[in-house]
Amino acid sequence: MPDSRLHARSAPLLRRLRSLPALLLGAVLPLLAALLLVAPTAGAAGLTEVTGFGGNPSGLRMYLYVPANVAPRPAVLVAVHYCTGSGPAFYSGTEFASLADRYGFVVVYPSATRSGGCFDVSSPQALRRDGGSDPVGIRSMVGWVQQHYAVDSGRIFVTGASSGAMMTNVLLGDYPDVFSAGAAFMGVPFGCFATTDGSSWNSACANGTVSRTGPQWGDLVRAADPGHTGPRPRMQLWHGTEDTTLRYPNFGEEIKQWTDVLGVSPAPVLTDHPQSSWTRTRYGSADTRPPVEAVSVQGAGHTLPTAGMAAQAIAFFGLDASGPSTPPTTPPSTPPSTPPTTPPTGAACRVGFTADAWNTGLTASVTVTNTGGSAVNGWSLAFTLPTGQTITSGWNATYSPASGAVTARNAPYDAAIAPGASVSIGYQAAHTGNTAAPTAFALNGAPCALG
DSSP, rough: OHHHHHHHHHHHHHHHSSHHHHHHHHHHHHHHHHHHHHHHHOOOEEEEEEEOOOTTTOOOEEEEEEEEEESOOEEEEEEOTTTOOHHHHHHHHHHHHHHHHHHEEEEEEEEEOOOSSSOOOOSSTSSSOOSSHHHHHHHHHHHHHHHHHHOTOOOEEEEEEEEHHHHHHHHHHOTTTTTEEEEEEOOOOTTOOOSSSSSSHHHHHHTTTOOHHHHHOOOEEEEEEOOOOOOEEEEEEEEEEEOOOTHHHHHHHHHHHHHHTTTTSOOEEEEEEESSTTTEEEESOOSOOEEEEEEEEOOOOOSSEEEEEEEEHHHTTTTTSOOOOOOOOSSSSSOOOOOOOOSOOOEEEEEEEEEOOOSSSEEEEEEEEEOOSEEEOOOOOEEEEEEEEEEEEEEEEEEEESSSSEEEEEEEGOOOOTTTOOEEEEEEESSSSSSOOOEEEEEEEOOOEEE
């Protein structure tokens, strides 16, 4: 599990990147991270720093982990740390190295050297192939491993947390011919963090207020490497519903982006719960290696990956089995069926509501449970926003009007609610000081219990 102390420092540091305290923390925290490095278990390989690995315009450092039982023609995983972190900290604080011991793949741990320990995912240089900055250095690290080890170049993957998750999105856009798949823990869509003023922080994106259509998001990815005509890397996405650093609406925007890039429907073909707090959706295929997979973690903040999540990413990559993965590269021949969306009258229901508020905004998570004995096929949820609140964006439902007496109507993919089943929706709202919750909800005209 990542060191909780480092994650706890990540959010406030991000907001003060240009302040003197931030500069001091940026110099000290990488040293603290190195001190937290735990020794590998007896007989295991160790972490090695590699220098002179090729083009490196932003001066990144490269750390390499080659397990003692490295496989013939091993796969390569690039594991990218969060802000205030380092390659050694991500090595010692996550489960990827122990999984490499089990399955024999090689792990590259890039280490940012700029103040604050964040990766560049915002500059124009970072958001195009070979444009400069951090993505070029990470691509050079992969090239060095390809030159010095007999790796399987068809099985190169990338994962990361927070700033590293944003870099995962960037690398899949910049180098779609290099990476076979990515797994982003608590990230934002490719291009969402873009700035042109030299700043590395984009408040609108971080707060989840940037919303685009799938094709608009997809065009940003395609523009990063306009000459690419081959298959695109698959993507696995993770986000906590209570993330206050990179807010939860970014999760839905990432889903829109990568389903468009991979040419599959944004309606999931499978929804399940690997753990009680996880809601996993798959897009384009219901098998274990779909084009896009997304896992929403109920109640989790900016703390991913936690125990067991790295293994799920490794399974999505196919690194828990021998041989290269063979994911589907085209969408299904027929789109998933869409339940009827005309709401019937009446429904027995229960609504759970949680909200996280800050100075002028809030993010609300709403869980609607069918407590009746028959399925709901098409629904509308009515509630009244407190005075001063206005919805600015939402997910898993459409909302109108934006204030006052609001009705949330199902999306095509969550219209059906079986008896005892639930759907999770949410919205982001601006407020003028009143952060109270709605006091009553009605599903298809029938009042719902609260709690």
